[in-house]
Amino acid sequence: MEIRNYKPTMRYRPFGNRTDVLVSMLGIGAMRLPLTSEGAIDETRAVELIEAGLERGINYIDTAYVYNDGASEQIVGDVLQRGWRDKVYVATKMPVWELERPGDQARLFHTQLERLRVDQIDFYLLHSLNARYWQHALRSESLAWLDEEKRRGRIRFAGFSFHDDFDVFKTIVDAYDWDFCQIQYNYAQHDIQAGTRGLQYAHSKGIGVAIMEPLFGGFLTGPQMPPGASQLFEENGVNPVAGALRWIWNQPEPAVVLSGMSEKYQVKENLRIVETADVGVLTERERQVLEQVCRYMRENVPIPCSKCGYCLKSCPVGIKIPVVFDLYNKHLLVNRKHTLQPALYRGMLPSEKASACIRCGACKKHCPQSIDIPAWLEKVAAEFEGGDPA
Structure with missing residues (x-):
């Protein structure tokens, strides 16, 4: 051979x-x-x-x-x-x-x-x-x-x-x-x-x-x-x-x-x-x-995101999907206690946050893990922003 x-x-x-x-x-x-x-x-x-x-x-x-x-x-x-x-x-x-x-x-x-x-x-x-x-x-x-x-x-x-x-x-x-x-x-x-x-x-x-x-x-x-x-x-x-x-x-x-x-x-x-x-x-x-x-x-890990980034180009708004998912996972893994993740999330631009999602679904077509990205973004927004996505 x-x-x-x-x-x-x-x-x-x-x-x-x-x-x-x-x-x-x-x-x-x-x-x-x-x-x-x-x-x-x-x-x-x-x-x-x-x-x-x-x-x-x-x-x-x-x-x-x-x-x-x-x-x-x-x-x-x-x-x-x-x-x-x-x-x-x-x-x-x-x-x-x-x-x-x-x-x-x-x-x-x-x-x-x-x-x-x-x-x-x-x-x-x-x-x-x-x-x-x-x-x-x-x-x-x-x-x-x-x-x-x-x-x-x-x-x-x-x-x-x-x-x-x-x-x-x-x-x-x-x-x-x-x-x-x-x-x-x-x-x-x-x-x-x-x-x-x-x-x-x-x-x-x-x-x-x-x-x-x-x-x-x-x-x-x-x-x-x-x-x-x-x-x-x-x-x-x-x-x-x-x-x-x-x-x-x-x-x-x-x-x-x-x-x-x-x-x-x-x-x-x-x-x-x-x-x-x-x-x-x-x-x-x-x-x-x-x-x-x-x-x-x-x-214990809510969102199985590998941070490959395939979803990013398809998002018309510019949400940093892998970043917000990573913050959410880490926040929940320590039971929401004394984490820096909420502060890091607040420092992001409005267009980068989960609440900017318009639920067009374009990102889902490109996710190798078949994650329901819009649904999870809604949960991330509720966790870090205290309400539903705009």
């Missing part, structure tokens, strides 16, 4: 039976690269971060047309130009929701090739498929377009990323000869979206599986983790990052786990964890603690 950028301290797995490729078990997700104070990608830090992983044997970088308004693909292209193109595999995605007329695939794809500065994309995905976007992909003849680009050699392997339930996942898997897929999967959400059933079903078909959101946008570790969950890890001597990643790698089906690292210390920590990761290495203590944390999360 083909392997790029081999390093003895990295571990590799076959990317399904339909490719001839061994991918690093840890991959770089380029959606959460380091940012400047103005919110743009910090190019110098981003390149250094990615290369820190590649130098230790990571050989898979995942990006998308829409990440950081295209800047993510541009940064990945910068890295490839520094001598990495033939040493790593690049994955990027087609935003099927932007396909409105014939020729849109060609236009978007051409832009991606230019940003990445390549003439072939190793792993190409239809982005964020759910029941609605799947029908849109069919109407826009995206499967025939994938076939043609594979025939031309500009796409090597075709796949899709996914956010819906298992039945929709199975329908999509069975509809086309996919080489690979990408699903959201972690110990706290193993039975939602595609879930364990979807993971095992795709694997049984020989389809390679990439895992996204292993730490659910950082919510399963660090300062974003609910205090009660952190306490469970501390009391039992379990590292939350190691436990979460080892839980996934303890299963044979995931080929590559994509981590959206934004700091170099995260790269170093993940590299240390993957060195000893494999099927059967998860300890009984780790398993029990993860089950306890999972139960705690489900009982």
